[in-house]
Structures are given as C-alpha cells and as structure tokens.
Amino acid sequence: DDKPERRIVVFGAGYIGLVTGACLAQLGNQVVVRDIDPEKIRLLQSGEVPIYEPGLGELIARNKERLTFTLDLQQALNGAEIAYVCVDTPPSASGDADLSRVWSVVQSLEGASYLRAVVVKSTVPVGTGARVRAALDTVGLQHVGYASNPEFTAEGTAVRDFLHPDRVVVGVSDEATARLISELHEGVDGPVVVMDVRSAEMVKLASNALLATKISFINEIATLCEKTGADIEHVADAVGLDHRLGRHFLRPGIGWGGSCFPKDSEALRQLANNTGYHLQLLSAVIEVNNLQKRRAVQKLKDELGTLMGARVALLGLTFKPGTDDMREAPSTVLAARLLAEGAEVSCWDPMARPAEVEPWTSTSRHVSPELAVEGADAAIVVTEWPQLKEVDWARVVTAMRRPVLYDGRNLLDPAAMRGLGFTYISVGRP
Ligand code: UGA
DSSP, X not given: OOOOOOEEEEEOOSHHHHHHHHHHHHTTOEEEEEOSOHHHHHHHHTTOOSSXXXXXXXXXXXTTTTEEEESOHHHHHTTOSEEEEOOOOOBOTTSSBOOHHHHHHHHHTTTOTTOOEEEEOSOOOTTHHHHHHHHHHHTTXXXXXXXXXOOOOOTTSHHHHHHSOSOEEEEESSHHHHHHHHHXXXXXXXXXXXXXXXXXXXXXXXXXXXXXXHHHHHHHHHHHHHHHXXXXXXXXXXXHTSTTTOSTTOOOXXXXXXXXXXXXXXXXXXXXXXXTOOOHHHHHXXXXXXXXXXXXXXXXXXXXXXXXXXXXXXXOOSSXXXXXXXXXXXXXXXXXXXXXXXXXXXXXXXXXXXXXXXXXXXXXXXXXXXXXXXXOSEEEEOSOOGGGGSSXXXXXXXXXXXXXXXXXXXXXXXXXXXXXXXXXXXXXXX
C-alpha cells in the first residue's frame, strides 16, 4: 500500500467532525480534531465520546495513535496538509444558514504553511465555496486548493455510511485538489464523483430535499388512506417495489425532524428565494411536515374529547431511534402543543440527554415506558425505539386510565393491540 499518510486537521468535534476524524485516522492518516468547546475536548482527551453514535467510540479507541484532540489552534495546524471544516451552520433569523463558524475557521488558517487543501463538509448554501476561496486568498493562502465534500451519512449509521458510502461527492476547481481528495478516499468502499464546487454544494441540498419529499409524500398518501380505508403499509410496499421509486424513505409517521432535514429544506427554500425563484414543491413538503404533527394532536383530541387535564405519555423523544439527538425532534413540537392544550405530559426515552431535553421532560421523565404510561389517558409512540416492541402491553393497558394508544410510527400490530383492549390509532392504516 503506497498511499501516503496525510496530516489532517478537522475543525469541529460534532457528529460530522468526529466521524470524519475517526474514519480518516482509520484510513491511515494522522488526524487532529480541534474544537473551541473545552468540555468536549476534555472528554475526548480522557477517552470519552461526548455523543452517542454506534461504533464511533470503538473506532476512536482503535485509532488513538493516529487521532488526537485539541483546543490549541497552533498545535492543530502544526504540519497540517489538509484542513476539514466540519463546524455547524445553524439557521439564522432570516432563514439563511449562519456561516460565522465557517468564516472563523477560514480566518484561523492564516499562516498554515504546510496546507495544500481546505475541504468543507459543513452544509452550506450554493456559492459558499467561491466565497471561501476568496477569503483564503486574502489570508495569503492563494496556493491552497479548495474542495466541497458534502456529507451524506445518517446519524445512527454514520461510521458505516462514511466507510461504505453510495457515493463520495468532491467539488473542486483544479486537478491537483481532485487527485489529493480522491487519493484520500482510497480504501473507502464507494465511487468518488468529481465535479465543480457549486454542483457539489447543490447535490447535498437536493439529496436531503428529495428524501424529505418522499416522506412528506407518503405521509399525505397515508392521510388519504385513512379517509378511504386503504392501508398505507400495503401501498408503500407495492409502490416501493418499483425500482425507479424504491421502498426507502416511504415510512409514514409523525413527520421528519433532526439536525438536517428541517434546517436544510429551509436553507434550500431561502437559497431559491434569494435568487428570485420560489420553490413550489419544497414549500409544500415543509407544510405537509408541519401539518403531520398538528394532525397527531388533533387525532388525540378527537378521541379524548378534550386535552384539558388529560395525561399524555410520549414514548420516545429523540428525532429517530439509535441516536441521542433531540434537535428538531417531533416530540418537542408535540409536547409544546399538548401543554398548550392543557394536557399533562409524561415521557420515556432511553437515550435523550437530560440537559438537552426540554423543561417539560425533567419533571416527568420515567425510566421505563411502563412507568411513563401509568394513569395516562393516552400514549403516543413518537420514536420507534425497538425497546417499545418488548413492552408488556397487556400490563400497560390496565395501568392506563384510558387505553388510547396513538402509534405515530406504525411500530405495533393493530390487531394485537386492539385484541388487548387498546383504542389503537396509527398512521394510514385501518
Ligand atoms: C439525513 C440524511 O438521511 C443523510 O443522508 C444526511 O447526510 C443527513 O441527514 C445530513 O444532512 O447530515 P439524519 O438526519 O441522520 O440523516 O436522519 P434520517 O435517517 O434521514 O431521518 C430523518 C427524519 O426522517 C427522522 O425524523 C425520521 O424519523 C424521518 N423518516 C425517515 C421518516 O419519517 N420516514 C422515513 O421513511 C425515513
């Protein structure tokens, strides 16, 4: 194996930065991850991982000879040939992505004399690469190459997605940088697709928007199934067998959340608005997603008559199973609506970090689903944690004040639940 070992600095020790750093170390490079959060770096230096991501802790431990963590900028830049930008780009008040963290990383590269390329993995508006290029020129890094390398890993499967991707997208404006970044991906089990910077930036936003579109589409068809007596699971299975459509991302539910789809779909809509073109379809996709959460609360209200004084248990809080991430989780929207309607909310989640969970959960969070539903008038399956399949539902039905179960993820079997005595409601199934 004559692939050279590169010295790489990764800026940002969040989900993307840690996975990128650990995987690049695994591929045989010397990696230092730099963050400005002292607590995060302290944890990482003492061998702990500040987030929950399956396989990441093991990968970091296995590569500890080649992977270090620091707060110190000079130490991070020392000898670095390639700088990865993995900082977050949260939405600003206007809806545009807030790029301030990206700019502060770019400014901090001044004087990095070994640097050959800057790679941006953070999700950014189309045209950001050109602006970063110009900023690099002003800090004396004219000779340094630029690459857009958007991230397509999903939380919960990030390490596998990085090492076995459907594709690696590399947007560059020069041959040398294309070769350098392609070479870095030798050992990654997936095709490297090279294109111009703007197209690479667009691929990321278009991919997430199309995935969100598939979900909102199937959620609307599920609503129509409810109104016509069809069963969405049969419909999605058979529609998905058409290989042009595919079964993935046709799971109906309470709507999409997370750190990416809500933020990226807003950012793409805003990007379009800034060009003077209004994206019709994407606006509807976002609206359907908001409606889906309102409908969940409405269904409970119809069933209970009123939510005033009702006790409602939320089962699962994170935006999807297999993560501790609460960002834009549908549970937070449901809880806020339920509280506004005068309901009392209790909840259970195996992973959500207490400090990050909204205030309502701290007072009424339970160690098991069975305890969370005690005395409840209704329970909602919000996140399809596999633990919920193992619950003793026969016991639950007797522990609840009223056995109303809204399965927002179609996790459980309708006939079995009704057989136990539940008033069982799900999404798009009779
Ligand atoms: C998403 C994309 O899947 C990744 O490809 C992308 O790299 C990532 O965003 C990102 O931009 O960084 P992630 O947010 O981790 O990944 O989660 P997903 O598994 O895509 O789920 C997103 C939301 O859609 C969840 O709330 C999930 O419950 C919901 N969903 C997903 C459905 O309601 N139905 C489905 O069929 C699939």
